Amino acid sequence: MDSPKVVALGGGHGLFASLSALRRVTDHLTAVVTVADDGGSSGRLRRELGVLPPGDLRMALAALCGDDDWGSTWSEVVQHRFLSQGELHGHAVGNLLIVALWELLDDPVAGLDWMGRLLRAEGRVLPMASVPLDIVAEVRGADPAAPEAITHVRGQVACAKTPGKVLSVSLVPEDPPACPEALRAIEEADWVIFGPGSWFTSVLPHLKVPGLADALLGTRAKRLVALNLAPQPGETDDFSPQTHLEVLRAHAPELKIDVVLADRNLVDEPDVLEKAVRTLGGRLALADVAAEDGSPRHDPARLAQAFAQIFVSGHVTRRDSARLP
Known part of the structure; x- marks a missing residue:
């Protein structure tokens, strides 16, 4: 059986982790990078x-x-x-x-x-786009003296380090040209992977490139979200796993997700997370994907095993939690 055609979206260390795992389980892998x-x-x-x-x-x-x-x-x-x-x-x-x-x-x-x-x-x-982009974040409390004030912070570094709470992100320019080869890869994919990675500066920006967003909505591929192992300092402090999914839905209300993958040992409320996953139209897969040393990083071999078992399952029809060994 041919290995699946997989497109992984993201940037930085999160995308590095997913690619390090995915190259072990497919011969048809494309990274679409912020x-x-x-x-x-x-x-x-x-x-x-x-x-x-x-x-x-x-x-x-x-x-x-x-x-x-x-x-x-x-x-x-x-x-x-x-x-x-x-x-x-x-x-x-x-x-x-x-x-x-x-x-x-x-x-x-x-x-x-x-x-x-x-x-x-x-x-x-x-x-992911043919021109350089700037991220603009809508932030509450960027000025500690005005904790309820909403301001706009521009630039990936500034967004990642803001002391306030990031509410949403947009791009400048607003309608950048998507990379044609990336659109083609998504169209031909069997699986599209979101995350892990910095949620507001590496994962969600893909959904703000109009051509890329349209391709992600229209692809025949199944869509998988790999959740982070820990909040991203300065971006997602105090975010629960389900909060990540709520933010994803807010940025792309029409996007359906088939599978959400999370580390079984780091989900404190699996029933709550499963409910959030069902809201996106998918099922929850729990597996041991974190490094054994206790650090908040994915183990490539473990993550590869989880991806492989999900890919082999074929069409996703179950709505209950899938517990992977």
Whole structure:
């Protein structure tokens, strides 16, 4: 049986975790990556050269590197950051390689594909939009002196660090062009994966690109949400698992979810979470997906096993909780 065609959405460490697992269970994997980073090496390159921020794209490519010597070595190379007293300080090697390919080829997708060939990446990495984006968050209490006042905070770094409560996010520009190859991948997918990751700055922005949102609503693929293991400091403090789903529904009311995957040991109220999942039209799958050392990170092998069992189940018809070994 052919492995399923899977599209994973997100950015940063959350997408790195899902891709590290998914490449173990499918030969047809595409990452669709946020392009709104404005900090660090990515932000500097974006401001200086006017390019898409390469950092989240680089991390996705590193996650798709194989476990052999070639893959592990190149994964370390592209993630390596220079330490100096000069202009190179903090730049990631992979960011510079990606931008060099973009300048030579004048095509972001072609550049990422060539980078994937160099790394022997076990999947494809695409930007979610063809232009750099800014995230704008609607925040309550960003000013501690006015805890009920609602303001707008612009920029991914600022949104992630705001002391207030993020209520919603939007994008600038409001109607960015979606990457055509990403739309095609979603159209042809068997499964689309949301999360884990920073909810407001890595996961939800995909639903604010109109073309991408339409593709996600219209795809024949099943949709799976992989929940975070812990709240994201500065973004989702005090969020319960079900709160994440409520926010997802608020940003995309028409989006139906087939499966929500959560770690069984971190769900305090499974009945409440299951009710929230049913509201989205899906079922709850509980599994051991966290690292055994107790840290709030996904174990790639465990997460891969959970994904594999969900994919094998085929059409999702049960509404009751599925408990995976």
